[in-house]
Amino acid sequence: MAEVRHADPAVKRRAQARLVELVLPSVLGRARSIARTPADAEDAAQQAMIEIIESAKGFRGQGSLVRWCDRIAIRTTLRLLRRESRKLALVEGSIDPDMVASEGPDRRLSEAIPGEVQAYLAELSKDRFEVLMLRAQGFTIDEIASRTEASPNTVKDRLRMARKQVQRSIRQREVVAELGTKRDRGGGQS
Structure with a gap:
């Protein structure tokens, strides 16, 4: 990473090329x-790689380079998806621009998640959904706080409330399913 920051343009270009070769597969996989x-x-x-190269001076070598790059890729992808959803809402004219940030979770982020789990996550607010997804990606509370511009205590609260809400939804659906099964059995005996 020191060479990526090097003053000599030739050294810098070679180091950047090596960095791209090393981390692009992982960055693309995260995206x-x-x-x-x-x-x-x-x-x-592509945007994440630009940010990684521009942020090279911020890498302190305290952890894995690939993991550091993955974090930038996740943050960049989430930011681009939020920006795109805001643009789409503005173009369609169906959503007030001031309300875009407070809408529910970006459904694109949950498309890789199995359908049943998606249904539970879809009930979460965007803030709760975002911190839950970042935590699932391995970010620490402090990292999530930095990325979401919220205090660590707010992040912890959003995580706790998201988990409680999902657990409550699961229990409610189990009860409804059980009641439906009992009613079906009872109805057949009449």
């Missing part, structure tokens, strides 16, 4: 796991 389409994933990965 694909979040983005809705392959084109969106490629755009996000």
Whole structure:
């Protein structure tokens, strides 16, 4: 990474090329796991690589380089998806621009998740959904706080409330299913 920041343009270009070779497969994989389409994933990965190179001075070598790059890729992909959904809402004219940020979770992020789980996650607010997805990607509370511009306590609260809400939804659906089964059995005996 020191060479990526090097003053000599030739050294810098060679180091950047090596960095791209090393981390692009992982960055693209992270973007694909979040983005809705392959084109969106490629755009996000390209933007993430630009940010990785521009942020080279921020890498302190305290952890895995690939993991550090993956975090930038996830953050970049989420940001691009949010921006795209806002643009789409504005173009369609169906949503007030001030309300876009408070809408529910970006459905594109949950498309890779099995349908039943998606149904539970779809009930979460965008804030809760976002912190839950970032936590599932391995981000720490402090990293999530930094990325979402919320305090660590707010992140913890959103995670706790998201988990409670999903658990409550699961229990409610189990009770409804059980009641339906009992009613079906009782109805057949009449």
